[in-house]
Amino acid sequence: MTAFAMLLLGSAPAPLAAQESSFSQVERGRYAVATGNCQGCHTIPGEVPFSGGRGLETPFGTIYAPNITFDEDTGLGLWSKDEFYRAMHEGIARDGSRLYPAFPYPHFTKMPRDEVDAVYDYLASLPRVRKEKPENDLPVPLNWRFALRFWNWMFFEPGEFQPDPTRSAEWNRGAYLVEGPAHCAGCHTEKNLAGADKEAQHLKGGNLENWAAPSIRGGTHGGLEKWSEDEIVEYLRGGRNAHTAAFSTMAEVIELSTQHFTEADLKAIAVYLKDLESDEREEPEEADASVLAAGEAIYLDNCNACHVSDGSGVPRFFAPLAGSGKVNDPDPTTVVRVILQGARSVPTKVHPSPLSMPAYDWKLTDEQIAAVATYVRASWGNRGSPVTADEVGELREALKE
């Protein structure tokens, strides 16, 4: 950007341009922002939307999302459309520094220019909030942003989404949303040591912020193999379906993002996910019979009232455990964490009741939680490996921080 353009921008800031945007352009931007769930990271829950400051815990440290309202000092007020597109497309900030890929530009790069411009116009139309973001909490050398050059060289390929001409328009729309703005891989793909997606593990499940995100591949051996397209749509729309209920991070994604999608877009996502096959799973290690017996007794005393003695739950009310992707996940983090802390189903437009499970951390010991988790993971056709008391203890400690 030239000095002249900078000057121009300084004297004629973006809001003027925003006022010129047509209603339909702003609405298009609003929808694109919902597809990208920008609000999720860029808002501290309860504060002004998009005013930033929320921390994302990564294995490397905490990265804080900036204010993306158009305040001139602390937000995007001085940014041009070109600069905004460069950030979304290449991960480069207005001052030329590199953005951390916690900002999912490896996905947003797939968004076409006019879509990104609409996002810009929408954000420019919002009330401006003055709010500085906290400094990132990253160790040397990760706080040297030029190190990201190397990361990008290794793991990042800029480029807008290219449709596959051999596939339907619906499949391509789904692929665009999943791999582009919705950035599902952010949680649902395992990361390598540098924090980049492991390509071979694409959408086969990941772990972040002490949650295990299950496989969302819908073809043979995938985590959503037993879900129909309609059930995927129902889940993303209302936060519940016959198999499960959303809570935690996915609850927020549904609340702020997917429940606002058009029916056609949800269907497109379902079509795409159902097309992704996966690898056959190894048989889990067998659980000890005495542990299973103890787990069953604990289950009948504590879990049975809602989840029912055969694990069938009350579909759309209290999550079934039989066949649950979370319960069957090779990584038991989520099932153990839910027993420790409880869980709250997301209230949505379709299902406003935030039906919740209480915490058991004060009631059950590590050993008891391990036993009941092992029991539900090995019962009613489930195939999750046993959980040890040490694993429970470690998670209990980690959650205290």
Add this chain to the structure above:
Amino acid sequence: MARKLPHVDVVLVGFGWTAAILAQELTDEGLTVLAIERGAWRDTPTDFPPTVAPDELRWYWRKEMFQNNARDTITFRNNRSQTALPMRRWGSFLPGEGVGGASVHWNGQTWRFLPSDFIAASHNRERYGELPEGMTVQDFGVTYAELEPHFDRFEKLCGIGGKAGNLNGQIQDGGNPFEGPRSSEYPNPPMHMTFAQHQFAKATAELGLKPFPGPSANMSRPYTNPLGCQLGPCSYCGFCEKYGCGNYSKASVQTTILPVLIQKPNFTLKTHNEVLHVNLDKSRTRATGVRHVDVQGNEYDQPADLVILCAYQTNNTRLMMLSGIGEIYNPATGQGLVGKNYCYQIMSSADVFFEDKYTNEFAGAGALGMVVDEYNGDNFDHSGLGFIGGGYIANWTTNARPIESQPVPEGTPSWGSAWKKAMAENFLKATSVGAHGASMAYANNYLDLDPTYKDAYGRPLMRMTYDFTPNDVAMSAFLTERMKEIAERMGGREIKLNLRDGPYDSMPYQTTHNTGGTIMGTNPSNSVVNRYLQSWDVPNLFVMGAGVFPQNAGYNPTGTVAALTYWAAAAIRSQYLRSPGPLVQA
């Protein structure tokens, strides 16, 4: 000095069933609504999840579920010759406090009063002649037919399980043939009955009676109500009355309305603030808002166009008195109306002990039961009986909570090894049949302000002057005989009668069905509020709750309280807002 707060359209005093219904209705109308609740915020996962809901010691015996009577209570006496003393520990009834009010800790028995209950005075006069001396029973001023659509709405909101006995005038097998015509079947089927209900149904059928399942707000199956709120299926744990439901299985403010209401930008709920009185303008015919106080003692004036009292019956009555609205009833002169026609109910029961059959009453629910209604209201001929009204007779299996439930046969010592032995032998093999008797208003039963005792803010306590009436006693004796005939036929080894013959004792738990004090009626000379629950004296003030019942019927009151609330809300929406002023010309 009270701080003046920004104006709202509507202020609701208290936040239980009636306030939640009104808030939902009036926010739908676009009004800004503020509810002020003196208790705490409460929700299922935080306050009564399944991990702590069945704590009998905490919730019932230590009274954590109920109004804090260290700050505000009721003084009680049986008659005017006595000096009333404060109830320092709740006994006979259990007023709620906190978000959701008593909807959190009710049993869920959800009835419609009979058509004749709404016209008790004119109906009984016509059939049996003049009412006895001292009885002050009167008509509601609203009819069953007018309330029918509002009963229907509440039953659908709550997902009531039951079996209709009268669908649009057609009597239905298996339901209550005496009920008023209903426009649709219950939204859910009846609950699963246990051994005891099967014995009761058999015994009553043999006697020529028509047993039917009690209408239940404990879910017989998963239910999504018209607002989209979800209620889980009941697990029959038996912790309903006196407890919050941890499984979302009992209709309450929290399970049926709050998830939708709390998201509305035009609704605000303020907790831990107590309304001290209604503010009036100089003419004393218009409410300007309410004065309330926070827990630090700071006082506020909340201006509003419409003030609606939604607290418990005794508290609404007392707020009217403390606000100087209307004249306080004086039984010596018969003058005044606020506090008049306080009524209760009269309960008796028969325990049935089986020799070799297990009733396993620990598996139950608040409204799990079979009922007969032949002896309720005016469903039978009262000629020569010496009383009017009646009650239903039911076999409910609500619980066998271990501290509270001690079914032992007649003659068992009340402690020691013989008592323990009897408990061990009978705990799993007993059931109980109960008669739920009506209460007719008398001139000597009333509420007023206590001359001596004051609450935490220095305001006089409510004084209750009450005893069972000649009508109550005669009716209870009659019902108890009918109940005994049924109990004796249920196949048990022996029965034990638990009579209620007076004087009324405020300590043993009987029922939280207190009524009257702000009664409704046909004109300002016989009532505090008109047929739309609007104050005759202050037309921008409405009063909800069972305080408006001129007398109490032989049913649990919640269904009728809620129907009257929907009825009042409809009148406010369709008439009052267009033309604020009296909805009935005096």
